[in-house]
Amino acid sequence: xxxxxxxxxxxxxxxxxxxxxxxxxxxxxxxxxxxERGFTLVEMIMVIVITGIIGGMVAIFIKAPVQGYxxxxxxxxxxxxxxxxxxxxxxxxxxALPNSVRVTGTCNGTNTTCFIEFLPTGSPSCPANxxxxxxxxxxxxxxxxxxxxxxxxxxxxxxxxxxxxxxxGVLGTMPNMVAGATPDQxxxxxxxxxxxDAYETIPAAPCTSTNxxxxxxxxTATTVAITPKQFPFDSPSHRFHVISTxxxxxxxxxxGGVGGTLTRWQGYAIQSAQPIALPATGTPSSVFLxxxxxxxxxxxxxxxxxxxxxxxxxxxxxxxGETVTLYSAAHVSNTP
Numbered sequence: 001x002x003x004x005x006x007x008x009x010x011x012x013x014x015x016x017x018x019x020x021x022x023x024x025x026x027x028x029x030x031x032x033x034x035x036e037r038g039f040t041l042v043e044m045i046m047v048i049v050i051t052g053i054i055g056g057m058v059a060i061f062i063k064a065p066v067q068g069y070x071x072x073x074x075x076x077x078x079x080x081x082x083x084x085x086x087x088x089x090x091x092x093x094x095x096a097l098p099n100s101v102r103v104t105g106t107c108n109g110t111n112t113t114c115f116i117e118f119l120p121t122g123s124p125s126c127p128a129n130x131x132x133x134x135x136x137x138x139x140x141x142x143x144x145x146x147x148x149x150x151x152x153x154x155x156x157x158x159x160x161x162x163x164x165x166x167x168x169g170v171l172g173t174m175p176n177m178v179a180g181a182t183p184d185q186x187x188x189x190x191x192x193x194x195x196x197d198a199y200e201t202i203p204a205a206p207c208t209s210t211n212x213x214x215x216x217x218x219x220t221a222t223t224v225a226i227t228p229k230q231f232p233f234d235s236p237s238h239r240f241h242v243i244s245t246x247x248x249x250x251x252x253x254x255x256g257g258v259g260g261t262l263t264r265w266q267g268y269a270i271q272s273a274q275p276i277a278l279p280a281t282g283t284p285s286s287v288f289l290x291x292x293x294x295x296x297x298x299x300x301x302x303x304x305x306x307x308x309x310x311x312x313x314x315x316x317x318x319x320x321g322e323t324v325t326l327y328s329a330a331h332v333s334n335t336p
Contacts, residue, residue: 071322078292078317078324085262085289086313089249090330093311095120095134097241098336099192100199101300101309104274109297109314110253116298116311117248117274118332119187119198121241125178133175135241138168138188138224140234148219157223159188159231164209166228167219174221175242182282183214185243185270186226189235190336196233198243201272207232212243235336245282246270249289251296257318260293294318295325302334309334 093101096118106112121134141158148157148167159168177184187198188211194204196211203209213229247266254260268275269282278284295316302309309332316325 074319075322075324078319078322079326081290081292082315082317082324082326086315086326086328088264088289089116089313090311090328092120092247093118093330093332095122096332097121097187097190097198097243098332098334099190099197099302099309101311101332102199102274103298103300104276105298107296107298109295111255113250113252113276114296114298115248115250115274115276116300117246119243119246119270121243123176123178123184123242124244125184126176133173133242135239136173136175137171137238138240139171140168140238148223148225161231161234164228164230166216167223167225169223171238174218174224177215177218177224177242179214179216182245183216185212186215186224187212187241187243188231188239188336189233190241191233199270199272201270215242239336241336248275249298251293251298251315253293253296253316255294257292257294257316257323260291260296260318261288262290262293262296262315263288290315290317292317292319294323307335308332 097120100119101116102118103114103116105114107114122132126132138159139157141160157167157169159165185198189196190198190211194200195207197204198210198212200210209230209232211232213226213231216225216227219225245267247264250261250263250265252261252263263286265275265278265284265286267282268279268284271279278286293315295314297312297314299312300309301312311330311332313328313330314325315328316323318324
């Protein structure tokens with residue numbers, strides 16, 4: 001009896017063990033539950049398509065604002081370039097020697113090179129960020145002579161227009177001046193006519209000398225030594241100006257702005273005829289003020305009274321098919 005019972009128990013254990021193995025194998029081979037499943041290729045494609053549709057719709061709505069921002073930034077940049085260039089030119093022109101502005105070239109606005117030249121007053125020796133005088137008033141009278149003796153009566157050295165005088169006294173503040181290989185020049189009564197034209201390198205008949213002389217030194221705090229010179233004319237207000245080298249602005253526009261430039265020439269020696277190419281004499285240099293120049297026009301009008309002149313400037317900058325054109329005008333003093 002006992003042996004039979006043991007056999008039955010043993011059989012049950014074997015059956016249960018087999019059931020457990022079958023159950024374990026069944027659970028391993030069964031598919032994953034819904035919470036543990038990934039995504040199919042079809043689902044992934046649908047997501048990509050929907051995302052593309054949404055992105056395209058968003059791009060349509062934001063394209064115009066973004067393009068508008070880019071266009072506004074480009075226009076602002078072109079305006080800033082033109083405005084900065086015109087401000088630089090007008091600032092220089094206001095310091096020009098009276099009757100020294102001259103314009104050459106067709107200057108009709110498009111596809112022609114235009115030149116505007118003038119003699120800026122003031123010495124390059126003036127320290128940066130400092131206001132320096134571009135001239136002053138001289139003591140005038142006969143008996144000045146070639147040296148720098150003190151005039152009887154303690155009035156200081158007089159500038160004599162009857163002889164080649166080499167020294168004169170200055171009334172008021174002494175302007176900055178520098179001598180050397182390229183000395184500053186003293187100009188008296190520049191009218192822009194023969195015998196009174198600072199651009200003259202050879203005296204015009206019947207004059208025997210030009211109206212400018214090289215600065216040599218300051219023998220005293222109130223006197224100026226120059227290369228002996230018999231100036232052709234005495235200034236009614238006894239004024240003299242200090243100049244160094246000319247400045248030329250060259251505007252070479254191009255159709256569509258591609259290749260068009262605005263350039264500043266400086267440091268070259270004074271030329272009797274207005275140059276249309278950068279002279280090699282002196283210490284010439286050139287710098288670009290603007291590119292993509294499509295239109296350019298310079299005009300100079302001495303006006304009826306001849307006491308003041310008017311320079312008008314038109315400058316157009318073109319980029320990506322858009323053009324910004326600015327206008328500026330500068331009054332120049334023609335009272336020597």
